[in-house]
Amino acid sequence: LAHGAGGKATHTLIEAVFLESFRNPLLEALEDGAVADGLAFTTDSFVVTPLFFPGGDIGDLAVNGTVNDLAMCGARPRYLSAGFILEEGFPIADLRRITASMAEAARIAGVQIVTGDTKVVQRGKADGCYINTAGVGTLDRPVRLSATAARPGDVVIVSGPIGEHGITIMLARGELDIEADLSSDTAPLNALTDLLLSACADERVRCLRDATRGGVATIVNEIAESSQVAVVLDEDAIPVRPVVRGACELLGIDPLYVACEGRMVVVVAAEAAGAALDALRSHPLGAGAAVIGRINDDPPGLVLLRTSFGGTRIVDLLVGDPLPRIC
Amino acid sequence: MSTGRAGAEAPIRVRITIEGIVQGVGFRPHVHSLARRLGLSGWVGNDGRGVFIEAEGVPDDIERFQEDLRRCAPPLAAVHRMTAIAIPACGDRGFHIAVSREGxxxxxxxxxxxxxxxxxxxxxxDPADRRYRHPFVNCTNCGPRFTIARDVPYDRPATTMAAFAMCEDCEREYRDPADRRFHAQPVCCPACGPTLRLLGSRDGRRAGDDGDPVTGAVRLLRSGAVLAVKGLGGYHLAVDAADEDAARTLRARKHREEKPFAVMVPDLDAARALCELDTEAERLLTGPRRPIVLLPRRPGAAVAASVAPGDRRLGLMLPYTPVHHLLAAEFARPYVLTSGNLSDEPIAYRDADAFTRLAGIADAFLTHDRPIHVRADDSVIAVGAGRAFPMRRSRGYAPEPLRLSPPARRPVLACGAELKSTFCLARGEHAFVSHHIGDLENYETLRSFTEGIEHFRRLFDVTPRLVAHDLHPEYLSTKYARELTDVDLVGVQHHHAHIASCLADNEEAGPVIGVAYDGLGYGPDGTIWGGELLVADLVGFDRAGRLAPVPMPGGTAAIRQPWRMAAAHLDAAYGGTLPEGLAVRTRHGTRWDAVLAVAGSGVNSPPTSSAGRLFDAVASILGLRDTVAYEGQAAIVLEQRADPAEKAAYPARLLDDGTLVTIQVGDLIRAVAEDARRGEDPAAVSARFHNGFAVATAAACVRIREATGVGTAALSGGVFQNRLLLGGLVGALRFHGFRVLTHRRVPPNDGGVSLGQAAVAAARDTRGVA
Ligand SMILES: [Fe+3]
Ligand SMILES: [Mg+2]
Ligand SMILES: [Zn+2]
Ligand SMILES: [Zn+2]
Structure with a gap:
């Protein structure tokens, strides 16, 4: 089960099974999508409980997720496909609600859903509704975004407060008995990446990643590992809304590991940090953007967190679910 | 073994080989003087493997000589093996010391x-001595060793003294076999040795006048300043132990809110004025290893309240370097001497790093230019009731090997746990447990872990073939092990490693009924273990008993906030319907139900059988601690608060399903809650809980003995740092006829886990099951 958590187990699965079978240079880059011949192409499947939650549902999640993966490649998202796997007896009203929010999300993101597929499986063989989306985008400007491109001296930015989607989902399951004024951050980031890439020319934007499963901690670990650099985060600089912080405290969860669906991590050259921040903040989705850390040369492959006390803690890629380590 | 006394016997000659800690401890001068006294001829020499002797004389004298060698050794030597073979006599004259053989x-x-x-x-x-007030005086019988050794063979160029060229006088002593400083590698004097300086932390320049740095430092201590002092294995921070303002300033600057500080006292009399000392305590305090000894504090001891708040004990140590002796003699009063670090970081030991990290804490630095090569914290020993065991085994003890039986067929690296970490390298019958490394999630600490392993590999010439590690997938030590190549990995369950460490500590192999009580460790069933009764030997184990599990609401948050464990335990004990009037429930208002909802949802709330968390829960129910400022604090406060004179014990039932004996801790929780509700004195309630838990544990062991026939119990895990529980359980087990093994040389806490892992890996390898 740990294989879906976005941590080390997922990595092992990807490398051992998929990469082994499908090996080719585009796939090996293991970026959010593949880029070739002026096009970006990506796919993602969506499974979430509950299907409807404050701030969204599985429908806009499925559209925004694929839109964002294209945006992270520096592409302009254009066309999406949508595949549904429905459990026998799934209410038509719910399906209508989901497709309506997909249409609305596509409209906001400026993409068209141009093809699709539906399968119905026996009762009990699926959890209500699963959605797969694939997307094609066009590369309108020359970019070389890659998790391997971070260099010592670069600056790490997050586009807004973190952890809202993951915590919203946990609370929406209704077992926690917590009333919180909180909704998912699910949103299309292509407008934001467009502003960012327009403001910072050349290759000064090194890398874009949406911080989905495994949260910011997992993303920056991937960057540290791929670029063989150290990512040094500043604990006090990481934006977390008080309500998220409160829920995380109650649950004993580090917000750095909680999923977002409308936040991205940006690595930019130090001299472009100001322009990048201004560009992000000029859009409502990036109003809470903040510099959260820096890239160092040493120790390569590790993420360090400077704590409020001035200590230096290792923020590691989780192998599975978080378990206490204190004896 | 002479036969008959018929006239003068012909001389015989023997070649003797001695292995163990025999280098750099004055072994050759010692042999030299023994041989001369008996009028033997021959020579003594050493190389990287040990000391070699050829001795010639009449059989009686040769016999005497070997007996003397066996019976007495230089104070710092530890002979592990001595072998002798007869060789032809050659009629040489005189006894001399041969030059070292290299390589x-x-x-x-x-x-x-x-x-x-x-x-x-x-x-x-001695004002007449040329080393009068020399802060670096040492000889073959004393001084720095492990912390200055960069490589082997242990020779001056391989130490951090390499940069100091000996003057003629020192050189003469160094070369003279009859001198106490013969081949003492760090030998030096005011003319040729390192220099002690007192530097201001602001500008790094000499503080105050150009007078004696010790006098200047003492003046600062008297004025309430915080002083950084470079010791053997790192920097300490010192303040006047009687000065409450100074102690508070130190706490605030260090961000160390409540964890006790150790105190250095000038001499034994000063120690007696603060604490109750028995002969064992005196032996430890004045012995050559000089650990911090945790001792019962005398009522009204003249120590500031902030030194060790909420603790009836005090950690004392006596001066162990010349700098300490000079400071202590001039200050003539106890001073706090705590690790030079911020909060939970590792202790600073490199000069530049110390100046950066401690500049905001210390007002001045009493420092010198002899580099420290290996960071080594002070060791901590708990004593009392005729039993002594380490809480931290480090400076003065590491890297002395423990004996491994069965020996390691192939060299082993054991990576230890996560917190209070140590590692262990084993080769043959030697297990080298590292100095205290610390909490690995700290980057500095992880670095000293990986660098320390490299250093030990060089020092002891070991290339590990087997690598033992914990089963916890997130331990950085586990991840380190899994990234090594060309080795065979041996995963060792955490509590099995604890019990194996107790077996190895006692040089036994089991089987035993292992009582492993600690905070927590990864269980092979994916739950969190920590209150385990294992029928174990070095090779394997069966889980024969445990504490009834409860959820840990919010995982790590439940460790930092013991009241969450109180909620989980009370909820389990009362089946969800709590009695009215429980103060702990009232104190937490709506948070209480929220935390129980978290536990009920299963989000980040793994079930645990942890004994440490049970003690946390009781401490919170009694209103002693709802949150902790350092690891284990609630349990420590609970123990410190208990009235040792209270002999009553709460009962707890056992549930035996034929394969697993479960101790029904809910019975204890209800008894504690009822008495707390009635307003009973927490001191009495705490004692009854301790006693009841010990009795129930012993009863579970009896049940397991009936099923298995195993009559020896081994106690390990961090919870056994609790002396009240340890004493109670040892007593109860002996009463039931058990033979009981406890720790003596490695800590019961996770500092001992690496030794246990090494012992398990070696035993499995020998048995062919690795
Ligand atoms: Fe442990
Ligand atoms: Mg995605
Ligand atoms: Zn000496
Ligand atoms: Zn000299």
């Missing part, structure tokens, strides 16, 4: 660091 293997052992000896101390305070 023939590296199995000779580097000694731990040693406190200043009496002879050196006499010189230090």
């Amino acid at each position: 023939t293997g590296r199995t000779a052992l580097i000694s731990p660091d040693v406190a200043t000896c009496d002879d050196c101390l006499a010189e230090l305070f």
Whole structure:
């Protein structure tokens, strides 16, 4: 089960099974999508409980997720496909609600859903509704975004407060008995990446990643590992809304590991940090953007967190679910 | 073994080989003087593997000589093996010391660091001596060893003294076999040795006048300042132990809110004025290893309240370097001497790093230019009731090997746990448990872990073939192990490693009923273990008993907030319907139900059988601690608060399903809650809980003995740092006829886990099940 958590187990699965079978240079880059011949192409499947939650549902999640993966490649998202796997007896009203929010999300993101597929499986063989989306985008400007491109001296930015989607989902399951004024951050980031890439020319934007499963901690670990650099985060600089912080405290969860669906991590050259921040903040989705850390040369492959006390803690890629380590 | 006394016997000649800690401890001069006394001829020499002797004389004298060698060794030596073979006599004259042979293997052992000896101390305070007030006086019987050794063979160029060229006088002593400083590698004097300086932390320049740095430092201590002092294995921070303002300032600057500080006292009399000392305590305090000894504090002891708040004990140590002796003699009062670090970071030991990290804490630095090569914290020993065991085994003890039986067929690296971490390298019958490394999630600490392993591999010439690690997938030590190549991995369950460490500590192999009580460790069933009764030997284990599990609401948050464990335990004990009037429930208002909802949802709330968390829960129910400022604090406060005179015990039932005995801790929780509700004295309630838990544990062991026939119990895990529980359980087990093994040389906490892992890996390898 740990294989879906976005941590080390997922990595092992990807490398051992998929990469082994499908090996080719585009796939090996293991970026959010593949880029070739002026096009970006990506796919993602969506499974979430509950299907409807404050701030969204599985429908806009499925559209925004694929839109964002294209945006992270520096592409302009254009066309999406949508595949549904429905459990026998799934209410038509719910399906209508989901497709309506997909249409609305596509409209906001400026993409068209141009093809699709539906399968119905026996009762009990699926959890209500699963959605797969694939997307094609066009590369309108020359970019070389890659998790391997971070260099010592670069600056790490997050586009807004973190952890809202993951915590919203946990609370929406209704077992926690917590009333919180909180909704998912699910949103299309292509407008934001467009502003960012327009403001910072050349290759000064090194890398874009949406911080989905495994949260910011997992993303920056991937960057540290791929670029063989150290990512040094500043604990006090990481934006977390008080309500998220409160829920995380109650649950004993580090917000750095909680999923977002409308936040991205940006690595930019130090001299472009100001322009990048201004560009992000000029859009409502990036109003809470903040510099959260820096890239160092040493120790390569590790993420360090400077704590409020001035200590230096290792923020590691989780192998599975978080378990206490204190004896 | 002479037969008959018929006239003068013909001389015989023997070749003797001695292995163990025999290098750099004055072994050759010692042999030299024994041989001369008996009028033997021959020579003594050493190389990387040990000491070699050829001795010739009449059989009786040769016999005497070997007996003397066996019976007495230099204070710092530890002989592990001595063998003798007869060789033809050659009629040579006189006994001499041969020059070292180089490069023939590296199995000779580097000694731990040693406190200043009496002879050196006499010189230090003798105005007529050329080393009068020399802060670096040492000899073959004392001084730095492990912390200055960069490589083997242990020779001056391989130490951090390499940069100091000996003057003629020192050189003469160094070359004279009859001198106490013969081949003492760090030997030096005011003319040729390192220099002590007092530097202001602001500008790094000399503080105050150009007078004696010790006098200047003492003046600062008297004025309430915080002083950084460079010691053997790192920097300490010092303040006047009687000065409450100074102690508070130190706490605030260090961000160390409540964890006790250790105190250095000038001498044994000063120690007696603060604490109750028995002969064992006195032996430890004045011995060559000089650990911090945790002792019962005398009522009204003249120590500031902030030094060790909420603790009836005090950690004392005596001076162990010449700098300490000079400071103590001039200050003439106890001073706090705590690790030079911020909060939970590792202790600073490199000068530049110390100046950066401690500049905001210390007002001045009493420092010098002899580099420290290996960071080594002070060791901590708990004593009382005729039992002594380490809480932290480090400076003065590491890297002295423990004996491994069965020996390691292939070299082993054991990576230890996560917090209070140590590692262990094993080769043959030697297990080298590292100095205290610390909490690995700290980057500095992880670095000293990986660098420390490399250093030990060089020092002891070991290339590990087997690598033992914990089963916890997130331990950085586990991840380190899994990234090694060309080795065979041996995963060892955490509590099995604890019990194996107790077995190895006692040089036994089991089987035993292992009582492993600690905070927590990864269970093979994916739950969190920590209150386990294992029928174990070095090779494997069966889980025969445990504490009834409860959820840990919010995982790590439940460790930082013991009241969450109180909620989980009370909820389990009362089946969800709590009695009215429980103060702990009232104190937490709506948070209580929220935390129980978290537990009920299963989000980040793994079930745990942890004993440590049970103690946390009781401490919170009694209103002693709802949150902790350092690891284990609630349990410590609970123990410290207990009235040792209270003998009553709460009962707890056992549930035996034929394969697993479960101790129904809910019975204890309800008894505690009822008495707390009635307003009983927490001191009495705490004692009854301790007693009841010990009795129930012993009863579970009896049940397991009935099923297995195993009549020896081994106690390990961090919870057994609790002396009240340890004493109670040992008593109860002995009453039931058990033989009981407890720790003596490695800590019961996770500092001992690496030794246990090494012992398990070696035993499995021998048995062919690795
Ligand atoms: Fe443990
Ligand atoms: Mg995605
Ligand atoms: Zn000496
Ligand atoms: Zn000299």
